[in-house]
Amino acid sequence: MMLILLIVILMTGGIVAGIAARWNAAACRWLSLLAVTADFGIILTIWIQEGLSMTLTNSWLRDVYIPWIPSFGINFHLALDGLSLLMLVLTFFLGILAVLVSWNEIQYRIGFFHFNLLWVLAGITGVFLTMDLFLFYFFWEVMLIPMYFLIGIWGHENRQYAAYKFFIFTQASGLLMLLAILGLYFIHGDQTQVYSFDYFTLLGTALSPETGRWLMLGFLAAFIVKLPVVPFHTWLPDAHTEAPTAGSLLLAGLLLKTGAYGLIRFVVPLFPAASAAIAPWAMLAGVVGIVYGALQAYGQTDFKRLIAYTSVSHMGFVILGVFAFRELAMQGVVMQMITHGISTGALFILAGALYERIHTRNIEEMGGLWKKVPFMGVIAMVFAMASLGLPGLGNFIAEFLTLIGAWQASQPLTIVATAGLVVATAYSLRIMQKVFLGKTNTGYALHDLSLREKFILVPMCIVILWLGLFPQPVIDTSRPTVANSMHTDNHAALHRGAERNKVYEALTRSSHEQK
Amino acid sequence: MKTLPIESGLLLAGVLFTLGLISVLIRRNIIFMLISVEIMLNAAGLAFIMAGSRWVQADGQVMFIFILTMAAAEVSVGLALILQIYHQLKTLDSDAADKMHG
Amino acid sequence: MLSLLWLIPTLPFLGALILILTGSRIPQRVAARIGCGSIGLSAAITALVGYDFLATGQASYKFTAWTWFHVDGLSPGVTFYLDSLSLVFIFVITFVGFLIHIYSTEFMQTDEGFARFFAYLNLFVCAMLILVLADNLVLLYLGWEGVGLCSYLLIGFWYSEEKNGYAARKAFIITRVGDTAMAIGLFVLFSVFHTLNIQDILVQAPQVWTIGASSAVLVGFLLLGGAVGKSAQLPLQTWLPDAMAGPSPVSALIHAATMVTAGVYLITRMHGIYELAPLAQQWVGIIGAVTLLLAGCSALTQYDLKRVLAYSTISQIGYMFLALGVGAWSAAIFHFMIHAFFKALLFLSAGAVIMALHHEHDMFRMGGLRKKLPVIYYTFLIGAASLAALPFITAGFYSKDQILWLAWAGERGNLWFFIAALTGAFITAMYTFRMVFVTFFGEAKTHISHRPGKRMTIPLVILAVLSLIGGFIELPHTLGHVTLFSNILSPLLPAVPLREGVESTEWTLQLIAAAFSLGGIYIAYIFYIQQPKLADDLQSATRGVHQFWFRGWDLDALYDFVFVRPFVYLSKWNKGDVIDRFYTLLVRLTEYFNETFVRTQNGILRWYIMSIVAGAILIITISLFIQP
16 A cells, blocks of 8 residues: 555645645645655665565566456556666655756745646656556556646756757657557557456466567557657757756656666567567667767767767666667666766756856856856766766666677677777866866856755765765665566576586586696 | 329438538538538438338438437527627627637 | 785875865865875885885785775775785885875965865875775776876966966877777787686686787787876876976976886786787887987977976986887886986976076977076986986996896897987986076076075975985896895786896996996087087077977877867867758758648639549549550
């Protein structure tokens, strides 16, 4: 029941906060904060309780099953495993920060803003929890529409355009997923006479290669647009740039992750053969994304747009890792989802904080700000370093694991992806140079981070360091899910085993020779 | 009683319908257009009557009564609309009432 | 005592942490005490640990703080591994680091970023210590990137100058290119050995690979790529001369004594792999030999005092690579240590000179400082003598002589390596004393504003003493035969097998080497003291070559043309994202159809009726003619 509570708290919290804003803006903010914090508390409690008892054989920690429309086989089915748990911790952590960053920024239609904010979070929570494909699609849309309003109402100059673009891209690809869901539903029904949308029921559906490919592509469409994968990424720079800070934070930190989550949860387990067949192309797309995103990031002058393109680059690692079908790479992907959420989120918060102060996002107009806002400079340095993958910060673990896993799947692609890190260095350092270093631009009167902003950014710093130095709790939590998702793909597992044997043979052979 | 050949009846109905249609198309005065529509309706009614008598069934006459009723209703609504148009646009020219263009 | 090992990198880290957190709110004196104190304590503990380690005669000591992460067979720990190799390195890092910290308290006195400077410097020492103490390659990589970051921060320390930022970014990005190769090397190692623990790899390597196995050679080259980037060797050496934009103590610590020798450490650490990959090892030697010549020539033409030293550093590391290339592991490490002493000394003295002359970098505007700054003069002279390998009295002679000898006599050595090293020694002596004569002799050209105080001179004197006597712990057969240093390293690093019948030539070679370095000094004397006109004539006669060497063999321009410009051009050109054009086109197309079809919706009733009629006629006609 805890799982339902998570969603209900957010939805009712959103409504109550929306109504409360009619009387008192502060009450609305505090109520939203309370709702998200309550969820964060619940999920942390679950993590602490379950963290020790997780095993490889049973990865499911919580399960809620309520029949909803039985005649069509639609159920209200929520379940929690290590991966969802981690994603939810990230969701509520960033959710709290999203409420906090909007504290001063949003002064217009506060109630409706917080309603949308909490409903986006509720949608995301639902997406991470549902094990019923119909319900999944429902939450997929719940997540989309409030986000459209967040961008369209509280965004920057070109917000209408960005909001439409975001909506159309996501909606169009979502409809393809709906088709694929229905296709899977009917095929499975025809085969077994059990018409059900339940994830676990559909898991073992036997599909001909042709059908499997088309259904998989339907799912894939939704997720790679959301992720996004080049060339389906162009909604992202616009949406991220035009959204208010909280919107950018949720988009980069969470919405992109739903795409990655979908790949791990649905695409690979439901269509193991089809996804193995498309893996080389998907990995290629990932590598192209890494390099292309980094190249584009280097060329931007708008601070938020620059960060948006770095997301494209970082998400390339996700698809590269998922389709490498190696446990190392998959763990790297899970780490990447979390660390990217935090590091990119923090950069967006910094961009927002600067925008509040100097009312521009053009980095050509900044420069030398370190002298005036040293604390902000230090924080920015930490996250710039995180985004170039400096060891000791979480992103390094993610990228290193992804690459070392991907190496075993495709060596040329891994080489190119690794070279992408050089370009990542170039754009990260460019951020620091253009904004914080260089000649001091005397035109601006700035004040350093306020207490509230420190309260947002310092925990993010601590978390990214913690993930970089002590990533094991996260790895342990996601391990059962990751390991199980590997088992569905016997081909890859066999392949890996063969490699091991080869090395073992070489070892024994040479030791014989020595004797 | 000598029955009319069905062909001549249907021919009359066709001629009436075509006349009505042409005048709907070439008339710009809305009242005339309405009258023309009435002529088309009556042509259709005539066709029904003819067909009914040909097959010796009451259905044709039933349909004619339907059409009469409908034409009455249509005229009342149509006239009301025409009054409104005249009120708003100070003209009965149907081409002037093109506010619904895309 | 050995159990205190973990404190050695931790103390500088804590120092850095405190300085970062408190920032500029604490007074300078406190910041200086925290900065120096943490390194000083580290150095003291190093001494204790080192004594204990050598006294007990252990082969190695391991301390695991925690398991960093553990995934599918890959489980690097935050584990420190002490053996004689890392002992030499932590000794140099903490002691030279401590002296440089003391020096910096005076050098940076008037700088507003005082605390920031010490925070970065401490962080650097911590990262460098982790690099050399790492028990596995992932942790080593952490240190490796960590020193890269600190190098970036410190080169760009005076960040309001645009060119400093450029130099800093250049250094970071170019070394990152090498790091990419190294990272790929780690991937290969992991896919072969299923571990990244250094000792495990070294134990397993001879069992898995035969000598010359292709993947061993591949790994050798990839790790060499990392080493070449960090140690500023061909073809990735272009960042180091520009890195001189940082404060002088930084150049002394990072870009002379410690960080740039990380590549030497890496190759020595992984020497087991290079022994299985002769081709890769040979290339280490070739790169070293070519680099030492190219950089030496460039050093001859520089005007900026620190740039001369920078090219000299590249060239000296070239010697170390040459030594590694012939398998003279211990000689390379010995030269590393001695080089750390005298090059840190030279940079620090140069810093003192530059500071005394209002941040004047051009040697030709200095002159006549011999009388005015006697302490600096004598310490600089000692450092220069050591760099030029002045025979018999300086440490530099003994360390370099060993490399020269083994380049010729070692089993993997050959005549070409020897000739390159000998020519290099000649050039080194020449540019070194060119620097000394131009800076300290002749007429004074700039007024002196600041005389170095005790905190600057004492480290200089200590380093000068070390540059002289440091060599006596390792003397060749022919002169006393002391092997203290190689004894320490011998359990770990195999000695170089000599070719047959070369022992008798050792004396001759030493004399030749001594003659070459003295000859270099003499030529510098003729050109810059006796007949300065000669130097000008020569320069104008060979203007083209001079300029070409001055610009560092135009590699900068080449990289700029081949990599940087296309990249920047492409990213600027594609700022609006060409892929978005496709979607814009889609939108345009939709809009076009909209515009076209909206015309039929003209609001005129008769048109609608007409289209209904036309449609009806059409359908009837079709249904009449086309029978189903």
